[in-house]
Amino acid sequence: MPFKERTKALKSNIPDFGKPKACSHCGKLKPLNQYPWLNEKDKKVKACCKECQKKKDLEYKSKNIERGILNHARRRAKRMGLPFDLKLEDIILPIYCPDLPWIKLKRNSGTLHDDSYSLDRIIPWLGYVKGNIRIISWRANRLKGSWSVYELELIAKNNRVEINRIINEGLLMVA
Numbered sequence: 001m002p003f004k005e006r007t008k009a010l011k012s013n014i015p016d017f018g019k020p021k022a023c024s025h026c027g028k029l030k031p032l033n034q035y036p037w038l039n040e041k042d043k044k045v046k047a048c049c050k051e052c053q054k055k056k057d058l059e060y061k062s063k064n065i066e067r068g069i070l071n072h073a074r075r076r077a078k079r080m081g082l083p084f085d086l087k088l089e090d091i092i093l094p095i096y097c098p099d100l101p102w103i104k105l106k107r108n109s110g111t112l113h114d115d116s117y118s119l120d121r122i123i124p125w126l127g128y129v130k131g132n133i134r135i136i137s138w139r140a141n142r143l144k145g146s147w148s149v150y151e152l153e154l155i156a157k158n159n160r161v162e163i164n165r166i167i168n169e170g171l172l173m174v175a
């Protein structure tokens with residue numbers, strides 16, 4: 001049976017299809033096709049509507065990202081012998097990387113990518129403590145490495161001077 005017809009047939013099999021049901025979450029009366037399946041075989045639907053379920057799933061997923069970051073940090077702190085006093089509420093996920101703001105952050109399952117969430121210790125040796133951490137992109141964190149701000153500024157400044165020299169010497173054609 002084609003997917004569309006199958007879906008239609010399944011929907012028509014929902015008991016009391018026309019009778020609305022109150023969502024356990026938002027309390028709104030909604031027809032049964034607005035509820036996700038609890039058990040498709042027995043034609044049972046969940047107590048909470050699709051819309052609320054979607055919100056709950058998103059919330060759960062996002063809380064899981066934060067929990068994952070926190071657990072990873074705890075293990076790292078132990079391994080590296082660094083102080084750790086973080087709680088779940090300390091892990092705040094920004095939409096964009098604070099250092100490289102054109103990078104929209106996300107969770108990449110498996111390997112790390114440039115746009116993956118990454119926990120930064122602002123002053124690395126201070127450890128994973130309140131006020132010393134933030135979420136940035138993996139790219140920014142990787143570039144920062146274990147460099148001090150002084151070293152990073154010096155490198156950037158010297159490179160800027162050299163690039164300006166190259167431009168002034170006409171070695172680089174700037175349109």
Ligand SMILES: [Zn+2]
Nearest residue numbers: 023026049052
């Ligand atoms: Zn609802």
